[in-house]
Structures are given as C-alpha cells and as structure tokens.
C-alpha cells in the first residue's frame with residue numbers, strides 16, 4: 001500500500017478549490033490554499049488549513065505565478081499540488097517545475113499534457129491511434145492564403161480554432177469565403193491575448209453538432225477506464241451552460257463505440273489521472289456510431305465532473321489523489337456502474353439581456369435549496385452571501401447539480417432548484433437557466449450546440465417584476481413590518497393600535513426619478529399605500545421563509561433582502577431591486593452625461609476602429625474592449641460624427657467614457 005499525502009496545496013480559487021479541499025479533508029489530508037489580494041477573504045481561504053498570499057489580483061501576478069505557488073508549497077510542507085481546472089492545470093512547464101522542486105503534480109505527466117495541449121498535434125496523434133477525427137487542416141502553415149484555400153477545400157461553413165484554444169476562445173465559425181480574412185484576424189487576436197499563441201487550425205463545421213465527451217481515468221500501472229459520457233451540447237458562444245449524464249438518446253452501441261475510442265486515446269498517450277475526451281457528434285440523423293469525431297482531450301478535471309460523480313457514486317478527486325500517490329485505479333471497468341441521471345447548471349453573474357455581459361457586484365443575499373423532493377442536490381460554490389464577484393476572475397457563482405432516477409425527474413428537480421435559488425446584488429443567468437430547462441426540445445432530449453443561439457429570443461426574456469413586489473418593498477421600507485422569530489403570523493406586524501393611521505413616507509427611485517409614497521396601517525395585516533394615484537390596499541402575512549402579499553391583482557409569495565440603497569424582492573427565481581431615493585443618488589442621475597458612450601465594464605481597449613472626426617453609421621464597430629478575458633465589440637448606437645474616442649491600449653473603468661459624439665447643432 002502506498003502512503004497517501006499528508007498535505008497538499010491547491011493552486012486554484014473559487015468553487016473548484018473548495019471542491020478539492022472538501023475531499024482532502026474527508027480523507028484526512030491537510031490543505032494549503034493560495035490566494036491573490038482580491039481573494040483574501042474568500043471561502044477557499046477560510047476552508048483550508050493554511051493559506052498563502054501569492055500576489056496582486058490580476059491572474060498573471062498571482063494564480064499564474066508558478067514560482068510563487070511552488071514556493072508556497074515548499075514553505076508549508078505540502079507534498080503535492082492539485083491544479084484544479086483553468087490557470088496552470090494544463091501547463092506542462094508548470095508540471096516540470098513542480099516535479100523539479102521534488103513535489104507531486106496531481107494530474108497527468110507533462111508529456112501527456114504536451115501531446116494533447118495543442119489541438120493540431122493532438123488530432124494528428126489521434127488519427128495515428130485510430131480514433132476518428134473531424135475533417136480539417138491541422139498543419140503548420142499559417143498564411144492567410146493557405147488557410148483560406150484549405151477552408152475552401154474543406155467546404156463552408158468552417159470553424160477556425162486556436163490550436164492552443166480552450167473555453168471557446170479564439171474559435172470562430174465562418175459561413176462564407178468573404179468573411180474568412182476578417183474572422184481569422186479576430187480569432188487570432190483573441191487567441192494571442194488568451195494563450196499567447198495565435199496559430200489556428202481550420203475544420204469542417206459539423207451540422208447539428210452535439211458535444212458528447214467521455215470521462216477517462218488512467219493510472220501509472222498501464223490501466224485506463226472510462227466513467228461513461230456527458231452531454232454538453234447546451235452551449236453559448238462555445239461555452240457549456242448545462243451538462244448532463246448519460247447523453248439523452250444514447251444507445252448501447254453508440255456508447256460502446258465512443259467509450260472504447262476514448263479509452264484507446266488515453267492508452268495511446270499512457271494517460272494517468274482524470275481526463276476527458278471530447279467528441280463532436282453529427283446528430284442530423286440521431287446518434288450514429290460512425291458519426292462522432294475526436295475534438296480534443298482535456299488533461300484535467302472538468303468543470304462538469306460532478307455529473308459523472310453523481311451517476312457513478314464515485315469521488316473523482318479521491319481517484320486523482322490515489323493515482324497520484326501511485327495506487328492502481330480503485331475499480332475495474334466492470335465495477336463502474338451507471339445509476340440514474342444527473343444534470344448540472346452553471347450559474348453566473350452575468351446579464352443575459354445585455355449579451356450575457358459578465359456582471360460584478362456583491363452577493364448581498366445568496367441562498368440555495370438544501371434538498372429536493374426527488375433525488376439529490378449538490379451545490380458547488382466558492383462564494384457566500386456578502387462575497388463579491390470581482391472583475392478579475394470567472395464570474396461563476398455556483399454549479400447546481402441534481403441527481404435523480406431518470407432524466408425527466410432530474411430536469412423537474414433542476415427547475416425547482418433554480419426557482420428556489422435566491423440571489424440579490426448582481427444580475428444572474430438564473431431565469432435563463434430555468435427557461436433552458438423548460439425548453440421543449442431540450443426537455444425532449446433533442447439537443448445540439450446551436451439550440452441556445454437559435455432560440456435566444458425566447459430564452460432571454462426581459463426580467464419581469466412580479467405584481468406586488470413593489471408594494472412589498474414599499475411596506476418593508478416603511479419599517480412597519482418587523483422580522484421577529486415568533487411563529488405567530490400577526491406578531492410580525494406592527495399594529496394599527498400603536499401607530500394609528502399615521503402615514504410613513506417612502507421614496508423610491510423609479511425610472512431615474514424619485515417617487516413619494518405614504519404607508520399607513522389600516523388594521524392587523526392590512527396596509528394602505530398612497531401615491532399621486534390614490535390609495536391602494538394590500539394584505540401582508542408572514543409565512544415560513546418570507547411574506548405573502550395579496551391585494552387587487554396581487555398574490556405574491558416573496559422574501560426581501562437589503563441591498564445598498566435599496567431592497568430586493570426575491571420570488572421564484574426572480575430578483576427585483578427597488579432603489580430607495582436619497583439625495584446623493586438623485587444628483588448623480590440627473591447630471592448630464594451628454595452624448596457619450598461609456599464602458600459597460602472595466603477592461604482594456606484592444607483595438608479602436610474609428611478616429612475623431614469620422615462619420616459613423618448605427619451598428620458600426622467603434623472599438624473592441626477586452627474584459628473578463630473576452631472580447632466585447634462596442635458599436636455606434638446611432639449615426640453620427642465622432643468627437644472624441646478613447647486611445648487603443650488604455651485601461652478603462654466601468655462607466656468611464658469610451659467615445660463622445662458631436663452634438664448636432
């Protein structure tokens with residue numbers, strides 16, 4: 001029996017750091033966290049036995065600083081480093097440095113990572129190993145003329161991919177030869193900034209593609225097994241949104257073909273540890289064993305690994321640790337059984353209504369359901385109420401994972417879990433996720449990677465403010481309600497007898513204007529809200545977990561949470577914020593912004609396409625802003641003449657001016 005580590009360092013942050021720490025703690029292994037200045041108060045730091053600051057907030061100064069991370073491991077007596085996903089997890093240079101320092105890297109060898117690290121080389125290798133590969137050009141030549149002619153040979157539409165790619169970055173679909181050059185430029189720019197490598201490959205764009213991947217595991221004794229497949233076809237801009245296992249509609253024949261190709265791929269590179277073989281499937285005629293192709297291998301634990309854990313009942317982090325100390329795989333292929341159905345939804349701080357722009361802010365209120373009626377729920381998160389989603393890292397809030405006996409009940413439970421999740425303080429994709437779960441094609445199992453884009457308009461609905469939310473906010477703000485521990489519903493309410501019919505003033509900030517209301521107690525539980533439009537009567541009753549407000553056209557069960565300068569009303573997955581007007585806000589909102597375009601978020605001005613004095617048309621690209629590791633194109637909101645424009649390369653704050661139009665006189 002090999003000896004388990006007594007202490008490991010986790011070279012990551014957020015939910016994955018917390019996830020790894022949990023298993024280590026269960027196994028009696030000591031944990032060391034690393035953190036940037038921005039993360040000093042974060043959950044992973046609080047959970048670990050020890051934590052080491054590795055530098056300022058930007059990832060290049062902290063979570064990507066291999067030297068500081070290794071130094072922290074040596075200083076704290078950690079014997080091994082778990083990289084999580086992202087950051088240094090697939091960086092062979094880091095693995096070499098870890099090994100050179102006399103530490104164990106909890107993951108595959110640097111050679112395996114190198115073999116699979118570049119999409120083009122990996123594809124050549126897989127072709128040799130007899131694994132089916134998407135038709136395309138994976139060669140060394142990078143000249144525009146060569147790539148364009150290869151694209152023509154392959155046949156449009158084609159997909160340009162950064163060979164160093166990941167997370168959908170540097171990847172662009174091209175529909176016609178006319179767009180090839182422009183799109184190539186944009187893919188290259190994104191690849192350069194994300195990976196420091198702007199080389200690309202070009203491949204056939206598969207029609208009605210489904211993304212099905214196979215979880216594999218290898219050890220240092222020549223064994224490799226698979227842990228079934230995951231379907232990750234629900235994607236937006238090539239990023240996974242909802243994942244599930246098993247893949248809907250998969251047949252035993254298809255599964256056998258895919259899993260054996262995956263194990264073959266793992267064996268071809270003597271793979272050790274957790275890995276994922278991603279396949280693209282042409283689903284135009286259902287799932288056919290001759291219509292799936294290798295896309296790439298991820299040589300690390302995936303974000304969506306919990307769905308595999310749920311259907312197999314295994315702990316993949318525990319397997320990683322066992323393999324890393326030199327143990328054999330804990331189970332043989334025959335012993336790994338598939339049970340039920342699991343689904344995962346990625347909850348992000350982002351604004352679906354504004355093209356999913358990452359949102360930042362403090363999570364003033366955050367609550368997840370603790371259990372579901374049919375099956376199990378697991379929340380993977382790295383934040384708590386009061387924590388902040390900063391602009392420096394991925395804006396993920398949590399992963400909701402459900403396991404149930406079958407797909408239909410897993411989806412029903414997921415919908416329930418989503419509408420019971422309460423978040424105030426930042427915009428989220430909660431309503432979007434719930435709409436996706438309810439989506440007819442998705443729930444019937446008819447999925448493909450284009451589903452979200454095709455139906456975006458119906459999936460992204462404007463945030464609705466439920467009837468009664470505003471009235472509840474006004475009454476809460478009037479302080480005529482209290483929050484006692486008592487179970488007596490009426491004890492919760494300050495009575496008529498104490499206050500008579502006195503009017504309590506409340507001022508809300510509505511459509512940038514302050515609006516005055518008066519609230520009075522009519523009798524126990526009945527309130528009058530007066531405004532310019534007269535007096536409106538509502539009834540409020542305290543209920544387990546919140547309030548029940550009724551009145552003409554109102555029947556709402558909701559909770560409220562305090563947010564800075566206001567109140568949030570949370571009900572069935574919606575969060576409606578009401579700003580309480582105060583003199584300071586008032587001055588800011590009425591200040592004349594002029595005809596200018598301001599930065600929607602902090603970021604770097606990557607490229608500027610127009611100059612002062614230029615006449616521009618509505619929709620024309622003015623500049624490209626890089627923020628949260630993504631490119632955002634800023635376009636002209638109307639025709640006009642540019643008076644001023646920001647400098648290329650400048651770093652801008654949220655709301656700072658990017659461009660100003662000449663005002664017509």
Ligand code: ADP
Nearest residue numbers: 165166167168169204205206209211238295449
């Ligand atoms: P990354 O490493 O950046 O995540 P992948 O190669 O894994 O990139 O591809 C990500 C997603 O892009 C896939 O899940 C699939 O939806 C889509 N995709 C990739 N290759 C193709 C292709 N040839 N045709 C159509 N869609 C593709």
